Amino acid sequence: MVWVIKCEKCGNERILYVSYNIKDMDKIYLYCPYCKRNTFNKIIRWEELNE
């Protein structure tokens, strides 16, 4: 699945590729390339990838 997440610190949206389901998570803590540090990221939406 493809996830669109938004950094709560800088507000930049970006695409995240993960194979597991993070739908039930309100926010995830991971590295933001804009902030250049780990931040909380809000999950905006997700999309199924069709081959």
Ligand SMILES: [Zn+2]
């Ligand atoms: Zn950021």
